[in-house]
Amino acid sequence: MKITTSKRFISCIVLTTLSLFLFSSSKIDEKDKNLSTGGNKIRTIVIDAGHGGEDGSTHGSISKEKNVALEVALKLGKAIEERLPDVKVVYTRSTDVFVKLYDRIGIANKAKADLFISIHCNSMPLVWYKGKHIPNPVTRGTETFVSGFSRLDEQDAAVRENASILLEKDYKDNYDGFDPKDPESFIIFSLMKNTFRDQSIKLASLVQDEYVKSGRINRGVQEKSLAVLARAGMPAILTEIGFISNPDEENYINSSEGQAEIVNNLVNAISIYKKQIES
Numbered sequence: 001m002k003i004t005t006s007k008r009f010i011s012c013i014v015l016t017t018l019s020l021f022l023f024s025s026s027k028i029d030e031k032d033k034n035l036s037t038g039g040n041k042i043r044t045i046v047i048d049a050g051h052g053g054e055d056g057s058t059h060g061s062i063s064k065e066k067n068v069a070l071e072v073a074l075k076l077g078k079a080i081e082e083r084l085p086d087v088k089v090v091y092t093r094s095t096d097v098f099v100k101l102y103d104r105i106g107i108a109n110k111a112k113a114d115l116f117i118s119i120h121c122n123s124m125p126l127v128w129y130k131g132k133h134i135p136n137p138v139t140r141g142t143e144t145f146v147s148g149f150s151r152l153d154e155q156d157a158a159v160r161e162n163a164s165i166l167l168e169k170d171y172k173d174n175y176d177g178f179d180p181k182d183p184e185s186f187i188i189f190s191l192m193k194n195t196f197r198d199q200s201i202k203l204a205s206l207v208q209d210e211y212v213k214s215g216r217i218n219r220g221v222q223e224k225s226l227a228v229l230a231r232a233g234m235p236a237i238l239t240e241i242g243f244i245s246n247p248d249e250e251n252y253i254n255s256s257e258g259q260a261e262i263v264n265n266l267v268n269a270i271s272i273y274k275k276q277i278e279s
């Protein structure tokens with residue numbers, strides 16, 4: 001009963017805030033576009049390897065998400081420096097350490113980055129198989145998220161990626177009352193001003209196009225209420241490079257050939273995006 005009342009109260013606040021947000025967003029967006037992008041050049045890219053340290057997040061049978069994400073992130077940074085020498089690369093982490101979601105986007109905002117790219121691996125919930133719970137081994141493919149609103153019943157990826165916040169002792173202060181255990185409160189992130197929605201979707205679509213060229217299954221571009229993207233002052237995406245819960249994809253995302261292909265997909269997408277923005 002208490003929960004229902006509090007949820008109704010939250011919904012009420014959310015609707016009020018949403019109205020205010022929709023009413024006031026266009027003017028603010030135009031002003032901020034001019035302030036934040038610093039012209040139409042891609043000079044600094046922040047690469048964010050998901051999770052790290054005590055936050056291993058998902059795992060398959062041979063690897064943990066945090067390690068695969070770091071390997072791909074470091075290779076991506078190196079490839080960007082080689083193929084786009086006018087771009088400076090900044091990492092949110094380059095070793096196996098825990099970094100708060102709040103600080104990850106803080107690093108990008110402080111660096112006045114022109115792009116933020118977060119690297120993650122996907123995983124399906126556990127299924128009951130031959131007398132034990134195992135991660136669903138069938139689902140596969142790639143998907144890329146941008147910050148935005150998604151329905152309550154489509155929050156599974158957001159629940160998983162936002163769960164890192166539970167490891168932050170001071171999360172209540174840093175995320176405006178967000179409760180990682182209550183998907184209904186995720187809307188807080190959807191309501192944060194997203195000046196760069198269109199550019200983020202554009203980059204995310206280019207990334208998915210590149211995955212498809214390599215024969216990967218396309219699960220599309222989706223808007224999600226993600227803490228790590230919500231406060232981005234630049235176009236920002238979170239790309240799920242494959243399902244660590246699928247044995248074939250786990251092998252692929254751990255192999256040097258697979259990682260090279262993923263990195264190539266990402267650099268191709270970034271290069272096309274950069275050319276379009278700068279022309």
Ligand SMILES: [Zn+2]
Binds near residue numbers: 050120
């Ligand atoms: Zn993740």
